[in-house]
Amino acid sequence: MAPAGRCSQRVFAFGKGRSEGDKSMKNLLGGKGANLAEMSRIGLSVPPGFTVSTEACREYNEEGGKHLPNGLWEEILEALGKVEENMGARLGDPSRSLLLSVRSGAAVSMPGMMDTVLNLGLNDEVVVGLAMKSGERFAYDSYRRFLDMFGNVVMGIPHSLFEEKLEALKMAKGIKTDTDLTATDLQELVAQYKNVYLESKREQFPTDQKRQLYLAVVAVFDSWNCPRAKKYRSINRIKGLKGTAVNVQCMVFGNMGDTSGTGVLFTRNPSTGEKKLYGEFLINAQGEDVVAGIRTPQDLDTMKKCMPEAYNELVKNCEILERHYKDMMDIEFTVQEKRLWMLQCRTGKRTGRGAVKIAVDMVKEGLVDTRTVIKMVEPIHLDQLLHPQFEDPSMYKDKVIARGLPASPGAAVGQVVFTADDAEKWHGQGLTVILVRTETSPEDVGGMHSAEGILTARGGMTSHAAVVARGWGKCCVSGCSDLTIIEANKVVLIGDKTIHEGDWISLNGSTGEVILGKQALTPPALSGDLETFMSWVDEIRKLKVMANVDTPDDARIARKNGAEGIGLCRTEHMVSNAIVFGTFFSSDERIKVVRQMIVAPNSEQRHRALDLLLPYQRSDFQGIFHAMDGLPVIIRLLDPPLHEFLPEGNLGDIVSQLALDTGTKEEQVLSTVEKLSEVNPMLGFRGCRLGISYPELTEMQARAIFEAAIIMSNQGIKVFPEIMVPLIGTPQELKHQTDLIRKTAQKVFSEMGTSISYKVGTMIEVPRAALIADEIAEQAEFFSFGTNDLTQMTFGYSRDDVGKFLPIYLLKGILQNDPFEASELIKVAVERGRKSRPDLEIGVCGEHGGEPSSVAFFAQVGFNYVSCSPFRVPIARLAAARVVV
Template sequence: MAKYVYDFTEGNRNLKDLLGGKGANLAEMTNLGLPVPPGFTITTEACRHYLAEGAAPDGLDQEVEEHLRALEETMGKRLGQADDPLLVSVRSGAKFSMPGMMETVLNIGLNDDSVHGLAKQAGGNERFAWDSYRRLIQMFGKTVLGIEGDLFEDALDALKDGRQDTDLDAGELQHLVESYKRIVREQTGSDFPADPREQMRMAVMAVFDSWNAPRAVLYRRQERIPADLGTAVNVCSMVFGNCGGDSGTGVAFTRDPGSGRQGIYGDYLQNAQGEDVVAGIRNTMPLQELERIDKRSYDELLSIMETLENHYRDLCDIEFTIERGKLWMLQTRVGKRTAGAAFRIATQLVDQGLITMDEAVTRVTGDQLARLMFPRFDADAGKRRIAKGMNASPGAAVGKAVFSSERATELAAAGEDVILVRRETNPDDLAGMIAARGILTSRGGKTSHAAVVARGMGKTCVCGAEELDVDTAGGTFTAPGGVVVNEGDVISIDGTSGEIYLGEVPVVASAVVEYFEGAEPEDDLVRAVDRIMRHADATRRLGVRANADTPEDAARAVRFGAEGIGLCRTEHMFLGDRRQLVEDLVLAGTAEERQAALDALEPLQKSDFIGIFQAMDGRPVTIRLIDPPLHEFLPDIVELSVKAATGEVTDKDRALLAAVKRLHEQNPMLGLRGVRLGLVIPGLFAMQVRAIAQAAKEVPGARPEIMIPLIAAVQELEYVREEAVAILAETGVDALVGTMVETPRAALTAGQIAEAAEFFSFGTNDLTQMAWGFSRDDVEAAFFSRYLELGVFGVSPFETLDREGVGRLVAIATEEGRATRPDLKIGICGEHGGDPDSVHFCHDTGLDYVSCSPFRIPVARLEAGRAALSDTDSDTR
């Protein structure tokens, strides 16, 4: 039979797939001899069975009972025992960290009898016992029974009457317990379950169910976490941070996850349980304060932090509790960090001898590098600073203040930039956090829910801005000096400094972009980026080219590290004043008129190519011959028809209308474009090839590559290739002639097409449209959001290459093309060329290069290096 339950002494950190991250790391800390409360883990396999079958797997209840009895034996007390109760926590723990997205229930085992036994354990501390009991009912009611959490919060707030929850005495908390039990009875029709084992069983099932809770599904989609992993469940003997002033709970990082700098970093809260810290309901104190409060525990914690960082060889995120002066470790994991921290920490660990440069490259991602390239606030601009909070997640965010997740989502969907303002966030705010440009809270520390989730998503966040009086119901906040900000007012927040400004603050280019533009790396972050990029470039096999159509774009691409141009779109050269020449070409009634139009265009094309060849300075340049439908260069058919109907037309208008009608198509993207233009309009492609060849002769070292677009049959390519090769021979220019594979038929007949093509470049934008039957211009706004909600795909296939469908076409074409022509050069020039996941696919499939927009070149370079290092499962997801 399958084994579904593992004691903490049986696992290790390599069993994350089975035990989840939390369970695997609890086992690892147990193996290291660190002070971990005893417990056991129910595996992800049990969760997957439960979600698939609607019931726990056979034998699970028996295994849980056996491990519970062993735990009771170890602890010397029974679960919920009236005079000396064992209490346990039930906590989720997926393979990848999903902070706050799934469920936790603490203090399981308490009831009207065992609450007195708990007080006895605590030396007669009745207040502690009743506080723990009310926490159980509140958590259990919301998490397991599905009761609206505000009902419990409202009852607590009414009792506190402006006080802190720590000010409530035992009698008031006992009264609160009765109020909570009454809420449970009214909302469910049943009493709160008094049987400790039934409490635990129901909590375990609730954790399983929480894997598919809307917020968990949304978070997985945002972070691209597979939906079929399931969560483990950790059952751990309780230790209590709410026993009084000599107890507490905290979160610590072995170095700053915001900046990456080494030092003591974290939050501590006296007389509290763990959820109080991340919930942000009470402002925490800096971890350094623990040294004054309890130096022995503080020193032990620092020693354990050093042990864990050296063992995991990375930044570690730690949750701990102190119970009456005794330190307990409740969790560790490789911590989430900001993009800047990721680069700094990776190089720091290299310098400490803990990891190699190869590992350092795999510790950062292209997405993180892209975040570092976002603009920052202009230090010289005039600003109206109204408050300051904690710098929880760096970046510069500007937007309209909104006070609810729903409003943030609504305005963002309408194209507005928003800043989500809350007293504190909770997991139900996730949709609004994703939609917002930045997050601002008046409560909570740097390890609060808002801070942790924002860092994971790369969102700018300022939290714990205590100077602000936030009225979420009224849609306002008040800053010092009586400054009132209403919903819809524009504010700017700086996640690096924690400063909050009224109005829009101008932004400037980031220091990382300036580095890629040629500036010397001066600060520690840019130096870290420089080291990692140099090693990625030295490691990668995959070349990186640019999609560039002008000398200016080409020059920027070179500065950003492009090794050539993978896509130069010549149709972009026919706009503006040249549009008239295209009209003349379309309207030509004789061969002489057509040739005159081509003769006028040729020197202009030659000039374009000279500028690009000069900017690329000997690097290869793949030039795609004109591709779009010709009607795009002509006047609108409706406007011309209206003019004709009113009689306000010239002879030229009539000729244009006739041409537009002749060229009008119901579905122009599948009509007269690409190679078809070269076959239908004699001399068009020949003019372009001649201009390329003449330009190449004038620029020493020019390396043109001529790409024929939209091939579906080898015969199309053969006809155009024959003409192109003849022109190249006449001019004495050496150039490759290849094709853009962007139709499914071309991919499926690549073996034939490779007989006539010296290179392939996959145009995955069109290939995706045709493979899916989607019109990109029409469908993304129409129904993609619904498709993402339903899980039809986890990410837009226009954003990340669809490996199963489009990717298979690419793989087939690559294999069959090289079977015909072993030296076939193959690249990709669709927008997927700059997408990190797609870069890995291109490396794995054996492509020679990717091509993308200039700004994404650094991302592609880094990801190509990571792909070459066989990027493994990363804890920093």
């Protein structure tokens, strides 16, 4: 009896118009198995087979692996018997042999992450019977492929050992392609491949077919926890899956001569979204040849010319599948002697550009509604669209040194590396790299993720490199046959050019161009289909999206990207840009004024310095209010410790520089600097503690805000200032600062003869503030959560130093993800704050404001808004809409 919550059936049959599963059973049958069952159910030609469930995989792993769970093998043999009956063939019978494919398939698509075995069931007796029926060349080609795959996937023999034998034989025979090998050549190769087993594993190739099947199922289960699969799941944050299903199907053959072939296609162009079949086809080949990028294939027009009837049926099937699934589909198929077989379908991975066009077009076609397409476009798709493109492609035309296939669009600039390990290592040192490979394999996934772009010499538009790169939104140029890579010397030859490791190149993934040197990049704009799609997003979402800005330029970008206000304007960035940020506050005069304020020995001199700083701050606020006309602007008072505004260097140099800048005696400066020195500055003299200790600082900033607001209001600009007090831990701290702000407001209103509406609120970033949020809310009109500091103080982790141990914590499972969030404290603060003030406005301005999964959490707990960087505003808007649908 199955444990509670588990399905008792572990093996599910499909094919020939019958199916024990359907597309809703993805968690149990995996994506591949569920879709095979569904295609069978709706009447498409699917080779018969069965799926061993993900539950069985979980049982296998829970029991320690090595042996299939009790009773499962018997269930597999029963399902195999039904397939044999359907096909009129038997596994191991030379006269009517049944050959099988064994493929993995998890609930979430992981291209190239799991292992496949084709032609299972062949041995020396069966291959003779197959040769009598289908020809010697076909039979021995299938056999050598099986020996290679089975050896690699099941026995753990490196694929390169088989490849070496193949290449040596071709060289000895003076031929270039696999298809030029004769039946006699292939028989010789089979013998050599068998010797690889003896040389590598010191054991014979297993000839018993049921033993082959048993070992293959175990190998697929084991592949769930292989390093590359675990790394792929980690990179893509795939969690909570039971394991992989195993799909066992009778083989159909694309390598039975010129009336056979195999292909992969998307029902629409996954890069551009164009409504046109997009894919590749290889005559006289098996599916792995296309997907693995072993041979560079032709486009689908080849199939249309050579096999028109099969092509027309394929087009019809694509239309059926799009209407049925209401999405763009990724399809694998084989033609065996002119008969079409559908091997797989799944929702197609696509670029950001493709995702948006497909969504907009499908709404226009009446296939889906606007709520449905919100789920079809992922936040990562918008992230891709917001990535840089080349500023002016015409400027580099004379530097194009090669052209390949435009496998994944966008632009990438980086230094050349030739191995995945080097890509990861260089990336870890803060360098941007282009990974250059003959072809990529699943083992390269870590380096591919670390690279800015990927360039391969072999492989097509649906090769491993292309599919993975498109899924991640990385620029990729594949099938660039002009490349000659000499990995041992770490060079690549392109025509008369020699590119060394570390040299800079640029890739245009939209055109396939490889460009010498570093080319200038520019961010893309929101327009066309994206503008249409984002209008639907805004109709659906309820959560407001604001932006974190420091300058009027930032504010203009934020507004252009759809921000509904400023959720965080950091005043310290306005007075420190020359020192830290390099822009906006760059005049020597302004720097000197800030430092005069810091070293002032008394309130009078501090007032004098602040009076000089006031016009600068007021001007800054005027620019931001102007840019955000009609929208709220939340301005945070000075937050960081004052020592951050001092020059860098040793103590003597700092004192000399400050004395020179401020006209103050060195002894006096030394005394001030020593007082500002702290053991733990992030928990020290900062935030509201500055404003309480130096009330004139809060007064100056409040005055600058109110004067700027009134000036702009008098010019017809609608202003809605909100002042945020940082690092509050007690109600008394907030009351002190709120009273000071309101008193200053009244002074300014009296002096200028007019008034404006405004709000005063606080950051919730100290755990104590979250716990006493009901008391804090009596003073505050709004809360804005600073998730970085809140997490630092909750966990006791320093965000600046957490990198030393966080990777180890994640690897060992001590933490499941980056801990920089504090969800339970946030829930408590929201509940208690609203209990005291029901209309309390609540938002977040930490880094999590633009992180899609966090946006979902903030919406669920009742936030009014999230605030993020200007460039992530569209992503946050989409994330907020996806919560609703």
